[in-house]
Amino acid sequence: MRSVVLPGYNKNVLRAMLSLRIEDRPMPVLKEGEVLIKTSAAACNPSDIAFIQGAYNIVKPVPAIPGFEGAGQIVDAARNAEYLIGKKVSAFVQSDNSGTWAEYFVAKTSDIIVLTDEMPDEQAACFTVNPxxxxxxxxxxxxxxxxxxxxxxxxxxxxxxxxxxxxxxxxxxxxxxxxxxxxxxxxxxxxxxxxxxxxxxxxxxxxxxxxxxxxxxxxxxxxxxxxxxxxxxxxxxxxxxxxxxxxxxxxxxxxxxxxxxxxxxxxxxxxxDWKLRLKEGEFDVISLFLQEKFIRGPYKTRISKTIRFDEVIKGIKSYLGNMSAGKLLLKP
Ligand SMILES: NC(=O)c1ccc[n+]([C@@H]2O[C@H](COP(=O)([O-])OP(=O)(O)OC[C@H]3O[C@@H](n4cnc5c(N)ncnc54)[C@H](OP(=O)(O)O)[C@@H]3O)[C@@H](O)[C@H]2O)c1
CATH class of the missing domain: 3.40.50.720 (NAD(P)-binding Rossmann-like Domain)
Known part of the structure; x- marks a missing residue:
């Protein structure tokens, strides 16, 4: 699968960004409680910038696929999660061997949000974190x-x-x-x-x-x-x-x-930690409430640019130049 790959961390953001490569990587193997998602779009957040610098609280073994947030369709699932296949989801990814800046990514079932088809793909890609x-x-x-x-x-x-x-x-x-x-x-x-x-x-x-x-x-x-x-x-x-x-x-x-x-x-x-402290079922109620706000208005993430993986360096440069303009989205 086509992926953006970080060969090694670098405190210097420019060097970290310039080191990013596009490579074909093996498809991830699912473990219990995980699903495979075909990426529709992935977000670039400040946490991703800190990650490539090795300055975030999640450090994956390198070479690593960056990207903590994205959206897409579930195309495979581990045992007992097969009922999720075909669902459109937003997801947050923390696993060592996966990242959303790839054609496919792996997420835990606890880190996905099942969406209705009415949710626009680009908004779905940045739904799990900031709202x-x-x-x-x-x-x-x-x-x-x-x-x-x-x-x-x-x-x-x-x-x-x-x-x-x-x-x-x-x-x-x-x-x-x-x-x-x-x-x-x-x-x-x-x-x-x-x-x-x-x-x-x-x-x-x-x-x-x-x-x-x-x-x-x-x-x-x-x-x-x-x-x-x-x-x-x-x-x-x-x-x-x-x-x-x-x-x-x-x-x-x-x-x-x-x-x-x-x-x-x-x-x-x-x-x-906030999510872990919620009562059972509470997150789903909040998630539906927020989805409605996105679908019917007025909530919306400002998106400044949508780029292909091979434009990642140019894209991050432009995002860092004016982060307030809106989110950078990556599409396979
Ligand atoms: N704790 C959590 O659970 C959690 C969850 C989500 C987000 N966050 C944090 O929330 C913050 C905002 O995230 P976001 O995705 O909403 O950001 P974003 O939309 O990508 O925008 C980043 C913003 O930060 C400003 N900025 C960057 N460096 C700055 C600095 N040194 N001093 C002042 N302003 C600066 C940028 O201004 P310019 O346009 O001037 O560059 C831009 O307005 C980030 O720190 C992110 O890590 C934390």
């Missing part, structure tokens, strides 16, 4: 009755779903981005409070808007000093959910007195 991440994190708005939230990397797809959910629930969003073109794009889409982290008076503007809207929830995908700036601007009795480390820098600058006297808490969020 659920935003959904799970947005639940904190209800948990602590927050009326406003603040988020960084606000041009991302997770941030975009947070805005859609906030819009549906009458919650104010303060969006922080690093490029002026992303700020203009978000404002053009109706975002009301967009701040540019590179502005000289960014911190003052952040404090001003936070004093007015009193956000009690922050979503941090960046780390570094921006985490501290967001945290310190939060109203008392607030939570900051750290769910990404795009700056590759440790959290810094978090106010000690705020933590002690204003009941502020920093928490980590990851989708896999």
């Amino acid at each position: 659920f991440t935003a959904y799970a994190m947005f639940k904190w708005v209800e948990n602590i009755s927050a009326k406003a939230v603040v988020q960084n990397a606000a041009g991302s797809q997770v941030a975009s779903f947070i805005r859609m959910m906030a819009n549906e629930n009458g919650v104010e969003v303060i969006d922080i981005v690093r490029k002026s073109e992303t700020a203009s794009m978000l404002e053009g889409m109706g975002a009301k409070h967009v701040l540019l982290e590179t502005d000289v008076d960014f911190n003052d503007k952040l404090k001003l808007i936070c004093d007015e809207l009193k956000p009690r929830l922050a979503f941090d995908a960046v780390g570094g000093s921006l985490s501290g700036e967001m945290y310190n601007a939060l109203a008392p009795n607030s939570r900051m959910l750290v769910y990404g480390g795009l700056s590759n820098k440790p959290l810094s600058g978090l106010g000690v007195m705020d933590t002690i006297f204003h009941d502020k808490t920093v928490m980590g969020f990851n989708l896999i």
